[in-house]
Amino acid sequence: MALSLSSFLNPIAILLSIWLVPTVVADTVTFDWDIGWTRANPDGLAERPVIGINGQWPLPLLNITKGDRVIVNMNNKLGNESTSMHFHGMFQNGTTDMDGPVGVTQCDVPPGSSFKLNFTYPDGLRGQLVVHDPENPYLGQYDAEIPLTLSDWYHDEMPGLIAGFISYKNPTGAEPVPKSALMNDTQNLTVPVEPGKTYYFRLSNIGAFAGQYFWIEGHTMQIIEVDGVYTDPAETNMIYITASQRYGFLVTMKTDSSANFAMVGSMDTDLFDKVPATLNTNVTGWLVYDDAAPKAAAALLDEFTPFDDMTLRPQDGMEILGDADLTVTLDLSMTNLGDGANYAFFNDITYTRPVVPTLYSALTTGASANDVAVYGEYTNSYVLQKDEIVDIVLNNADKGKHPFHLHGHNFQAIYRGPDNEGSYNATNETAFPVTPMRRDVLMVRPLGNFVIRFRADNPGVWFFHCHIDWHLVTGLAATFIEAPLELQKTLTIPEDHLDACKAGGVPIAGNAAGNTVDFLNLEDQNRAVAPLPAGFTARGIAALVFSCISAFLGMAVIAWYGAAPLSTAEMASAKRFVAKHGG
Ligand SMILES: *[C@@H]1O[C@H](CO)[C@@H](O)[C@H](O)[C@H]1NC(C)=O
Ligand SMILES: *[C@@H]1O[C@H](CO)[C@@H](O)[C@H](O)[C@H]1NC(C)=O
Ligand SMILES: *[C@@H]1O[C@H](CO)[C@@H](O)[C@H](O)[C@H]1NC(C)=O
Ligand SMILES: *[C@@H]1O[C@H](CO)[C@@H](O)[C@H](O)[C@H]1NC(C)=O
Ligand SMILES: *[C@@H]1O[C@H](CO)[C@@H](O)[C@H](O)[C@H]1NC(C)=O
Ligand SMILES: *[C@@H]1O[C@H](CO)[C@@H](O)[C@H](O)[C@H]1NC(C)=O
């Protein structure tokens, strides 16, 4: 996908694919975007407010040329919510300050404020960004491109959904289930095709939560690209695409034009705690050879047999990088904290936004920027040295699947364990592939693990997180601070970025706690919600909470804090937390 307008840990979290009348001057493309409210009803079931650009939703495709400089003048006209913008799949090499995640590389952009993004496009294809690439090895093998998105759709707005999700009333952390699946922000999409032609489909999952199975009846797909990396052609009948992944594939049309064929996106219901009986988990569109011929409903499948992306090979033949200089092991777990809500953790830390955005800490702490301590105890931070080779070993102690996204790099996916394998065990690993697949979003299997490898050749501050929005807002994130001393020499933050901080009252210097004198003093850092007292289980919380509700008529949270005394700092952090999440 092209863009993700996502206000991390903030009520708005939507993903966009955009093309709105740019002003083109030589190789600079300028977009003037007013981010504001409009209304839409893409599944025909409920009209709702949505966030549009210049009054428009859905947002057309962004189509620019490789090497272009892109300027986005973003004006937050929402009036009542702050925002930011992340271009998903861009390496932002040399422009880490344009990457977008709030608290990581910038501040929230408050209502009424403007913010300029300024960066150049790198090589290759980037999902819904149609980048003209003279080096595309598959040029000449297709007749036209078909950009296509899949997504999940909710009828309620994020702030309310988040408040209900991160709550003592939802101690098991059951994620809100979408109301519909969409294809290109609609349903019953018709795609006119011509017999005998070959099309290059660019499929992006721009949803918040659901992975989807995707297939086209009567046609095979030849995968040639994932997340902007060309692959050797790989044939399949079905793709599994997680939230935020992209697949490029060629499909050759039949020579006979008498019938139309269904294309189906089917949400992965394994991700849903409960599947409501009325939910249509599928979305159908059609390859239309003949508009007068019927568009038959898709046949139901008994089982899903998707392609295994680990078997892909990059078309450039790039071999596995040498052994890791640094191995970062992240153990994923989910459990309840002292407010009774369910959170997600790496190594028992749930990511909590620092007082100062991490990039600004890296730029303002001098030589101490190399000391991971300055980035705080609740940010899962790691400092990487320039050009070292890094392995991330991710062990999933949760029964769910999670799509992990690394900003700033395509990584080599060198190992992925099957369901239930448990933690990665290096001693029984025989050999990694010689030419591992590269991409920037990889799914870990239930109770499984993966190992990914990359070279730290892109100085910047890069977020690593689950791309299921529900898990991101409950803290499933880590921060990589890559070559901070190099950044101090090369990067200057534009004035309007700092203005957004001022407008929002966010400090822009010092350690994670905003201390500009003693970088190791983290007294005022934002802390995660305090843990539950020992011995409490989700069931116990529910029981306690229900008794509190009956006793205190809705004062459950206050009663609960009273019952489990918190330190002043913890109370302050709990208050900040409640304020931030509207809980
Ligand atoms: C798509 O078609 C189905 C079946 O006719 C219908 O139930 C559904 O409402 C349609 N969706 C939209 C958005 O029109
Ligand atoms: C999907 O939507 C985008 C943006 O409006 C458009 O450019 C593209 O052609 C659409 N794809 C199909 C298959 O209709
Ligand atoms: C993108 O723009 C180029 C012209 O600059 C055009 O040739 C190409 O067809 C466009 N692609 C899409 C999908 O709109
Ligand atoms: C902001 O305004 C929009 C449009 O009126 C509304 O739908 C939305 O709920 C509001 N958001 C908040 C946080 O009040
Ligand atoms: C964008 O950045 C480039 C390189 O730093 C600079 O030359 C140019 O003036 C900037 N453009 C705008 C509109 O800020
Ligand atoms: C969605 O499609 C799958 C695969 O064909 C099928 O098993 C399932 O029953 C469908 N769901 C609905 C609600 O039609």
Ligand SMILES: *[C@@H]1O[C@H](CO)[C@@H](O)[C@H](O)[C@H]1NC(C)=O
């Ligand atoms: C690795 O070794 C452990 C302990 O011997 C075993 O339980 C596990 O199944 C092995 N894993 C693989 C992938 O062989």
Ligand SMILES: *[C@@H]1O[C@H](CO)[C@@H](O)[C@H](O)[C@H]1NC(C)=O
């Ligand atoms: C890892 O695998 C080795 C060899 O199979 C085994 O001896 C060892 O106990 C395993 N370690 C763990 C933690 O399972």
Ligand SMILES: *[C@@H]1O[C@H](CO)[C@@H](O)[C@H](O)[C@H]1NC(C)=O
């Ligand atoms: C970033 O740019 C540098 C220098 O041009 C290059 O060596 C490096 O490979 C790039 N890194 C990424 C991730 O694009």
Ligand SMILES: [Cu+2]
């Ligand atoms: Cu997740």
